[in-house]
Amino acid sequence: MTPLIIYNIRNIKTRRLTSLLTGLGMAFVVFVFSSVMMMAEGLEKSLVDTGSYDNVIVIRRASQAEVQSTIQRTEASIVETLPWIGKDTDGRNLSERELVVLISLLKKDGSPSNVVIRGTGERSLSIRRQVRLIEGRMPRPGSTEIVVGTSIKKGFKNLEPGSRLRFALREWTVVGIIDAGNTAFSSEIWAPVDSLMQAFKRPVYSSVVFKLMVPQDFSSVKKAIETDPRLGLEAKREIDFYKEQSEVMARFLRILGTSLSIVFSLGAIIGAMITMYAQVANRIQEIGTLRVLGFQRREILMSFLFESVILSLAGGITGLVFSSFLQFYTVSTLNWQTFSELAFRFRLTPGIVLKSIVFSLIMGAVGGILPALRASRLNIVNALRTG
Amino acid sequence: MLLLKLLLKNAFRQRLRSILTIIATTIAILAFGFLRTIVDAWYSGVEASSPKRLVTRNAISLTTPLPISYKDRIKKVRGVSLVSYGNWFGGIYISEKNFIPNFAVDAATYLELYPEYALSAEEKKAFLQDRKGCVAGRKVAREFGWRIGDTIVLKGTIFPGEWEFTLRGIYRGLRPSTDETQLFFHFDYLNERLKKIYPQRADHAGFFLIGIDDPRRAAEISLEIDSLFKNSLAETLTETEKSFQLGFVAMTEAILITIKLVSYVIIAIILAIVANTMSMNVRERLSEYAVMKTMGFSWPHISILVFGESLVITTTGAIIGMLLTFPAARIFVDAMGTLMPVFNITEKTLILDFIISMAVGISAGLLPAWKAIRVPVQRALTRIG
Numbered sequence: 127m128t129p130l131i132i133y134n135i136r137n138i139k140t141r142r143l144t145s146l147l148t149g150l151g152m153a154f155v156v157f158v159f160s161s162v163m164m165m166a167e168g169l170e171k172s173l174v175d176t177g178s179y180d181n182v183i184v185i186r187r188a189s190q191a192e193v194q195s196t197i198q199r200t201e202a203s204i205v206e207t208l209p210w211i212g213k214d215t216d217g218r219n220l221s222e223r224e225l226v227v228l229i230s231l232l233k234k235d236g237s238p239s240n241v242v243i244r245g246t247g248e249r250s251l252s253i254r255r256q257v258r259l260i261e262g263r264m265p266r267p268g269s270t271e272i273v274v275g276t277s278i279k280k281g282f283k284n285l286e287p288g289s290r291l292r293f294a295l296r297e298w299t300v301v302g303i304i305d306a307g308n309t310a311f312s313s314e315i316w317a318p319v320d321s322l323m324q325a326f327k328r329p330v331y332s333s334v335v336f337k338l339m340v341p342q343d344f345s346s347v348k349k350a351i352e353t354d355p356r357l358g359l360e361a362k363r364e365i366d367f368y369k370e371q372s373e374v375m376a377r378f379l380r381i382l383g384t385s386l387s388i389v390f391s392l393g394a395i396i397g398a399m400i401t402m403y404a405q406v407a408n409r410i411q412e413i414g415t416l417r418v419l420g421f422q423r424r425e426i427l428m429s430f431l432f433e434s435v436i437l438s439l440a441g442g443i444t445g446l447v448f449s450s451f452l453q454f455y456t457v458s459t460l461n462w463q464t465f466s467e468l469a470f471r472f473r474l475t476p477g478i479v480l481k482s483i484v485f486s487l488i489m490g491a492v493g494g495i496l497p498a499l500r501a502s503r504l505n506i507v508n509a510l511r512t513g
Numbered sequence: 514m515l516l517l518k519l520l521l522k523n524a525f526r527q528r529l530r531s532i533l534t535i536i537a538t539t540i541a542i543l544a545f546g547f548l549r550t551i552v553d554a555w556y557s558g559v560e561a562s563s564p565k566r567l568v569t570r571n572a573i574s575l576t577t578p579l580p581i582s583y584k585d586r587i588k589k590v591r592g593v594s595l596v597s598y599g600n601w602f603g604g605i606y607i608s609e610k611n612f613i614p615n616f617a618v619d620a621a622t623y624l625e626l627y628p629e630y631a632l633s634a635e636e637k638k639a640f641l642q643d644r645k646g647c648v649a650g651r652k653v654a655r656e657f658g659w660r661i662g663d664t665i666v667l668k669g670t671i672f673p674g675e676w677e678f679t680l681r682g683i684y685r686g687l688r689p690s691t692d693e694t695q696l697f698f699h700f701d702y703l704n705e706r707l708k709k710i711y712p713q714r715a716d717h718a719g720f721f722l723i724g725i726d727d728p729r730r731a732a733e734i735s736l737e738i739d740s741l742f743k744n745s746l747a748e749t750l751t752e753t754e755k756s757f758q759l760g761f762v763a764m765t766e767a768i769l770i771t772i773k774l775v776s777y778v779i780i781a782i783i784l785a786i787v788a789n790t791m792s793m794n795v796r797e798r799l800s801e802y803a804v805m806k807t808m809g810f811s812w813p814h815i816s817i818l819v820f821g822e823s824l825v826i827t828t829t830g831a832i833i834g835m836l837l838t839f840p841a842a843r844i845f846v847d848a849m850g851t852l853m854p855v856f857n858i859t860e861k862t863l864i865l866d867f868i869i870s871m872a873v874g875i876s877a878g879l880l881p882a883w884k885a886i887r888v889p890v891q892r893a894l895t896r897i898g
Contacts, residue, residue, distance in 0.1 A: 143880070147789035154782045158775050165771065186673060193576055194603070194671045196711075228574040230750075237763040240574055294573055295746065326577065327746065329713065358673065382772075389544045390779055396537040397786040400530050404793045460764035465576065467764075 130416075130425060134433040137405065144401055145437060151397040152441025152486055153448070155390045160449040160482045161472065162383025165457065166376045168308075168473035173372035176309040177365035180212075180341040181253060184334040184351060187360045191371065191464045192226040193242075197331040201357050205334045210347045212337040214252070221336030222247045225319050227326055228466055229293045231282050239467045240460065241278060242310075243293075245319030245332075251304075253337050257311050262287045262302030267318050270325075273302040275312040277469035281458055294325035310368065313458070313469050335364070371463045391489050394441075398493025402434050406501040413501055414509030427502035434494025435487055442486025450474050520821040527794065531826060534790040538830025538873075539837065541783035542866050546838040547845070548776035549862045555762055555769055557855035561690040562754035564728035566626060567735055569721040570757075572748040575601075578717035579747050581704075586741055587721060592734045595724035597622035599700055600717075604667030604676060606657070612851055613653055615667060615696040617703040626724050629687040636661070636682030644702050646681035650693035654683045656850045665696075672703065674710070694854040723751070780869055787877035791823050795881035802885045803893035816882045823878035824871065831870030835863055 138145045177183075184205050185195035197205075202223045212220040225245030230238045244250075251257055251264060265271035272291065279285045291298045298317065306312045323329060338344060344363055351361045362370075406413070413426060421429075449472075458469035525531050553560075569587065571577040581598065588596045599618035606613050620641055624630065632640070632648065639661075640646045649659060659665065663680045678698050686693045700718070707715040725734055735751035742749045752760075762769065795802075802815055838858055846856045 143792055144789055147785045147792070151782045151785040151789075154778050154785070158778050162771070162775075188605075188668055188670055188673065190609075190670050228576045230572075230574045237766070238760055239764055240576075295744070295748070326573075379768075386544070386548075386775060389540060390782060392540050393537045393779070393782050393786060396533045396540075397782075397789060400533050400786065400790055400793075403529060403533075457767045459767035462765075 130421065130429040131432065134429055134436065137409075137433060138437060141405070144404070148397050148401040149437050149441035149444065151394040152438045152489055153445040155387060155394045155489065156442040156445030156482050156486050157449050158390055159383060159387035159485055160446055160474070160478055161452055162379055162386065163478045163481070164449060164452060164472040164474055166379035166383065167475055167478060168457075168470045169379065169468075170369075170372045170376045171473050172308045172468065172470035173310055173368040174365065175256065175307065176311060177363070177368040178253075178255065178337075179363065179365050180338045181364035182336055182338060182344065182347055182361050183364050183367050184336075184359050184361045185332070185367075187352075187358050192224075192332045193228055193464065193466070195226075195332045197223070197334060197359065199329070199331070201359060202331055202334050204354065204356055205351060205359070206336075208336075208347060208350060210339055210343045210350075212339040214249075218249075219336065220249060220253055221334060222250045222253060223319060223331045224250065224333050224335060225322050225326075225328065225330075226332040227322065227328070231291075233281055234283055239282075239458075240465055241282070242314045242464075242466045243272075243322065244314050244316050245322035246316045247319055250316065250335075253335055254306075254311065256309055257304055257306040260303050260305045262300075265301055265316065265318050268320055269318060270296050270298050270321055271301045272298045272315050272317045273304050274300055275314045275316075276303060276305045277312040277456070277458065278315060278467075279303055280456075281467075281469060294322075296325050308471055310371075310468055313467050371461065374463050375461060387485070391485070394438075395489050395493040398434050398438060398490060399496060401437070402430060402494050402497035403500070405433070406430065406497045409501075410504060410509045410512045413504055414506055414512075417504075417506045417509070423502040427498045430498035430501045431491060431494045434498070435490035438486045438490025438493070439483070442483055442489075445486070446479060446482050516817070516821070520818070520825050523794075523818065524822045524825040527797075530790055530793070534787055534826050535830040535833070537786045538783055538827050538870065539834040541779050542831045542834030542870060543837055543841060544779045545776050545869065546835065546858065546862050546866055547841070548772055548779075549865065550842065550856060550858050552769060552772055552776075553859060553862070554853060554856050555765075557690055557692065558758040559755055559762060561629070561688065561692065561855075562758050564731065564753065564755065565725055566754040567723040567725060567731060567738075567751055568754055568757040569723060569738055569749050569751040570719065572739075572750040575719065577747070578714075578719050579721065579749065581716045581718050583721065583742065583747075583749070584718075587723060587738055590734060590737050590741070592725050592727060592730050593723055593738075594726050595622055595626055597626050597722040597724075598718035598720065599623065599697070599722070600703065600719040602667070602672065602676075602698075602703065603670045604672075605670060606665065606667055611657070613649075613694060613696050614692070615698075617700045618697050619700045620697070623697070623722070626722055629691045630684040631687050632682045632684050636684075640681035643679060643681050644699055645677065645679050647678035647696055647698035648682040648684055649680060649696040650854075651683055651685050652693035652854065653696060653851050654680070656694075659683070672707065672711075672714075674706075676703075676706075678702075689857050690855055692854040694851040722754075780873065784873050784877055787823060787827055787873055788880065790826070791819065791877050791881045792884070794822065795819060795885050799885065799888050799893040803888065803890045806890050812886045815885050816878075819882040819885055820875060820878040823881075824874035827870040827874035827877070828867075831866055835866050838863075838866075 189195035227243050228240045231241045233239050274285045287300050289300050348361045452472040456471050461468045571579050584596050597619050599616045602615045602617050604615050640648050659680050665678045667676045731753050738751045739749050
């Protein structure tokens with residue numbers, strides 16, 4: 127087998143232009159496949175990381191997103207009396223009533239986008255481990271001060287600490303920057319909940335978020351909240367809540383990516399087939415010689431198949447290398463389910479690498495099988511006579 | 514004529530190779546046309562907008578409502594002929610998977626402002642007379658098998674509860690760009706119930722739709738409306754329907770750009786394949802070109818042969834691809850249902866298809882033609898294989 131492998135590799139090298147063009151076709155397909163998958167993965171990861179397993183979010187039944195939810199003060203108080211809520215060292219509840227509104231802000235390129243303004247309290251930060259204050263300080267309760275997420279600061283105009291932002295008839299001063307990594311909180315602006323309620327003339331909350339004392343207690347909490355006749359609310363683990371918000375878009379991207387890749391790969395497979403048929407036709411005499419030397423039909427078949435697979439593998443790896451550069455790139459788009467801006471990164475996972483490689487191997491094998499079969503079926507005498 | 518015959522003969526000398534290349538081109542043109550049409554569908558709202566309509570909403574964002582009392586003040590602005598208003602209702606029909614855009618609107622003025630939602634006179638009358646009535650687009654009615662008189666229940670997401678409507682009319686879009694998947698019902702029906710359950714949310718509209726007489730004055734009128742409510746509790750933002758819709762498109766631009774980029778990648782793939790085919794064809798025929806050269810044919814003749822052959826292959830593939838786009842689009846639209854409200858293959862897409870196939874044909878021929886012209890006669894004639 128070894129001499130044939132060297133023979134194949136030398137062949138690929140000799141017919142440089144043809145090999146390059148065939149490999150390039152494969153590389154493009156793998157690039158499209160992996161980059162769309164990376165986008166879906168990045169979106170999902172960003173929202174999954176946003177939630178914490180031991181946090182519970184309570185919203186109005188059937189309201190899907192926080193923006194659509196309304197919780198009355200009395201309802202919030204009832205929720206906060208539940209015995210399963212975690213306590214801090216001073217014995218206070220680790221829970222917070224929050225308000226979520228959307229405002230339209232201008233991005234750096236001048237186009238408007240919807241940004242989440244979250245009305246928060248003193249404990250909003252301590253409930254969420256992934257959010258850190260990296261610059262300045264948190265807003266004082268009752269003030270018109272705000273802190274801005276890192277993605278928002280990067281993507282929108284004039285949001286440096288000290289600058290002012292006008293919305294809901296008030297001037298708000300940026301007093302700090304919060305960083306929440308690649309999670310949705312980096313795409314938010316936080317303001318004191320009481321000031322926000324007044325500014326927006328909205329006397330109701332959007333959600334109540336609390337940490338569980340024992341993470342396993344979730345089912346009892348859920349039951350207590352959802353069967354209480356005084357409450358029209360539902361409770362979800364934060365992690366599930368955010369996962370649901372990425373579902374529609376991630377699914378759209380995955381379906382788009384898979385169907386495009388399948389269609390595009392048909393093109394690349396045909397490209398490989400053309401090349402390999404030409405290789406077989408050009409090398410009929412050589413094949414005849416190899417057979418005379420004692421190589422079996424099966425070895426000839428494997429050899430041509432190997433040549434095609436090597437080409438597609440090289441193409442696939444090239445495609446992956448290019449798409450891996452996308453990881454440095456952050457995309458921001460409107461999430462259809464929350465109607466608000468969300469920034470996320472392309473994310474390359476071992477799963478995507480594996481899938482892309484397998485994908486390129488399949489392309490090479492499918493494209494190479496028919497020409498390889500033709501090569502292996504050549505009659506020795508006729509093969510030697512051609513040319 | 515003789516030239517064309519020669520080109521065709523040449524193109525199909527390696528029959529299997531040429532057929533495979535044509536199939537690849539067909540697939541590529543089909544995919545490209547599809548992606549362009551998806552991008553067009555994204556812009557369908559923009560396409561369907563009229564220059565004689567303005568949209569006023571809360572300056573904070575679309576999710577913050579405006580008091581309904583603004584209607585009368587807007588109406589007094591000179592140049593405004595009609596004011597309608599409504600709310601994005603966001604109700605769910607049975608399951609979240611069934612996507613139906615649904616609105617509560619001030620029906621009489623809305624239908625007047627949107628004449629492209631065509632209803633028969635009886636349907637219109639029945640809808641206007643029934644407070645619980647609703648009207649749905651032809652496409653959505655077909656998808657869920659609704660008939661006039663049916664009861665439709667939506668589960669509220671923004672406005673809690675179950676909401677029951679009676680289907681009083683099925684509208685038809687007068688233009689190909691009209692969205693036939695919407696459902697709308699009476700604003701009053703929503704408002705009356707809100708007064709009972711959430712009094713503070715009643716009497717508020719998510720948007721005002723404004724008809725103007727003279728599209729040239731759109732900017733002026735928009736400014737005037739916004740200045741009416743400057744420094745009030747709810748400041749407004751007024752823009753033409755077109756820029757309102759463009760705002761939506763801009764929000765999901767990242768995905769749109771991805772689709773556009775990908776549509777060009779398929780062209781790169783096909784270019785690689787056709788260039789490969791052509792370079793193999795030319796390599797095999799180098800000795801023929803040498804013979805032609807010795808007979809006195811010079812470089813224009815040879816390059817015409819190479820480029821012509823390449824163009825025969827790509828344009829054949831493109832024409833088949835363009836023809837297949839139509840039945841494929843039909844199947845796709847039926848499969849997607851209400852998720853793809855508008856999916857029209859435009860003339861522009863077809864022209865683009867053709868231009869691209871020409872461009873690919875020519876660029877794929879470049880290197881091989883260069884090779885054929887440059888090859889020294891003697892070496893080509895003594896070359897083996």
